[in-house]
Amino acid sequence: MSISSQIQFFESQLAGTNCRLVTVTKTHPVERLQEAYDAGARLFGENKVQEMAAKQPELPADIEWHLIGHLQTNKVKYIAPFVHTIQSVDSLKLLLEMEKQAAKHNRVINGLLQFHIAAEETKTGLTLAEAEEILQSEAYKSLQHVRLTGVMAIATNTPDETQLRREFSELSGYFELLKSRYFTGNEAFREISMGMSSDYQLAIAEGSTLIRVGSAIFGSRN
Numbered sequence: 001m002s003i004s005s006q007i008q009f010f011e012s013q014l015a016g017t018n019c020r021l022v023t024v025t026k027t028h029p030v031e032r033l034q035e036a037y038d039a040g041a042r043l044f045g046e047n048k049v050q051e052m053a054a055k056q057p058e059l060p061a062d063i064e065w066h067l068i069g070h071l072q073t074n075k076v077k078y079i080a081p082f083v084h085t086i087q088s089v090d091s092l093k094l095l096l097e098m099e100k101q102a103a104k105h106n107r108v109i110n111g112l113l114q115f116h117i118a119a120e121e122t123k124t125g126l127t128l129a130e131a132e133e134i135l136q137s138e139a140y141k142s143l144q145h146v147r148l149t150g151v152m153a154i155a156t157n158t159p160d161e162t163q164l165r166r167e168f169s170e171l172s173g174y175f176e177l178l179k180s181r182y183f184t185g186n187e188a189f190r191e192i193s194m195g196m197s198s199d200y201q202l203a204i205a206e207g208s209t210l211i212r213v214g215s216a217i218f219g220s221r222n
């Protein structure tokens, strides 16, 4: 299967839904990213700062770059000039650094609050209580160059559909709760980023607005 036929396949799967495709391009060379772009992909996801910063200047300027991996605060500066959304916001400290770096470039960086929903201990992310603590803080309320646009999570790596559905529905529940408590009337707060190559259909059924798909488009990573 070619990259372009896979992009077209996902676009047809998403037609008529409220969900968009984030093409996960990590580990792949820019030639393959260009191929995805030529087939219509516009939202690209990378999990490493250096890799994203190296690829971005080589590709068309209208790509929306989404950082989907854990981000150390000292690295925000490398992507601040262009990154569209940091999907892996897991601390107030990171939001404050995003504010500082985005301000330097006179722009706004979007962020998704990353939640821990998986059974595995290793997967990072916030609890609901931690997220609410951030949203209630004066420091958060003073941000001018950061816009929270929704939530994100990585589900457990399991074929168990019941468990996956439960985890996706948990994230949708967090989104609805935060929307009603902190973002009523805020049109920008609308994204639920969940679902990958193996489980995107379940994620869409549970309300995903951004699926993050890599291997189903590019083949398996080495």
Ligand SMILES: *Cc1c(COP(=O)(O)O)cnc(C)c1O
Pocket (backbone or CB within 6 Å): 024, 026, 047, 068, 069, 154, 196, 197, 198, 212, 213, 214, 215, 216
């Ligand atoms: C790599 C990655 C993906 C894509 O995974 P595939 O199984 O290749 O579709 C999605 N989300 C995150 C956070 C990732 O790191």
